[in-house]
Amino acid sequence: MRFATLRTANGTTAVRVDSDSLVPLDARDVGELLASGDPGAVAATAGASPVPAQGADLAPVVTNPSKILCAGLNYRSHITETGRELPEYPTLFAKFAETLTGPNDDVATPEVSEKVDWEAELGVIIGKPVYRATAAEAAQAIAGYTVTNDVSMRDWQRRTLQWDAGKIFQRTTPAGPYLVTPDEVGDAADLEIGCSVDGVTKQLARTSDLLFKPADIVAYASQAITLQPGDLLLTGTTGGVGNARKPPEYLHPGQVLRTWIEGLGELVNNIVAEK
DSSP states (O other): OEEEEEEETTEEEEEEEETTEEEEBSSSSHHHHHHTSOGGGOOBOTTOOOEESTTOOBOOSSSSOSOEEEEESOBHHHHHHHTOOOOSSOEEEEEOGGGEEOTTSOEEEOTTOSOEEOOEEEEEEEOSOBOSOOHHHHHHTEEEEEEEEOOEEHHHHTTSSOOGGGTOOTTOEEEEEEEEOGGGTGGGSSOEEEEEETTEEEEEEEGGGBSSOHHHHHHHHHTTSOBOTTOEEEEEEOSOOGGGSSSOOOOOTTOEEEEEETTTEEEEEEEEEOO
C-alpha cells in the first residue's frame, strides 16, 4: 500500500494512493494515520472526493514527527570518498520537524551558507512504538519507506565536530512523495537510489550498499529512546556528494534537484534564493 499527506484548503489530510487517485482518509497526516494502529483500516473521509495524483500538492509525508533521527557515514561508497574507516556503530544525529518540506516544494539556499550540498537518502517511517528492539522486532516496526534528501549546509556542518548546525535549517529536507509499505519494495533491500542537478546525475547507487540496514538502525536507536508511529529515520547518503568532488560543487538558485529511489517515487525541488 501507499499513503501520502495532501495539502487542502482546510489543512492537510492523509490519503491512500489508489491507482492514479488519492483517497482522503480520516487522519491529518500519515503520522496520525499510523498512530491509529491499522492504517489500512482507516475509513475514507465522508463526502470527500478522490483527488488526481498528478499535480497534487503534497506535504512532507509525515508533517510533525516526534523524532527525526539520521545515520551518517552509512554507504560504503560515501565512507570511501570521505577517506574514513567503516564505523563500528551507526553515527546518529537528530533533525527537527521544521526541517521538512514537501516533495515538490522549493528549497531555499540560506543567505548565511555558501556550501549547500545534496544527500539522497532512503527514509524509514516507524509504524508502532518500539523500544529496546532486536533487529527482527525493529523490522516489524517499520511501516514503510520514502525518499528524502538531507540537504546540508557544509560550511555550518564543519564549524565544529558536531554536525547538527549544518543539518537543521528550516524547510531544507524534502520527504515523500509516499510511504510505501515494505512488502511492495522487498524491504528496500536493493533499490536504485540517486539524485541529479539540472539533469546531470550526481549520485547513483543501490540500497544494498548500506553498511547498517534500516532494521539495524531502528534497533540501535531504540536502545536509547522509544520510537513512535510517524517517526522518521534517514539512513545516510551515497557517494557523489558535492562537497567530496574535486573541485567541490554546491547547489545554487535556479537549479533543479531531483532525488529518486526505485519503487518509492521521486522528489523534484527547485532551488531558490532565500527571501
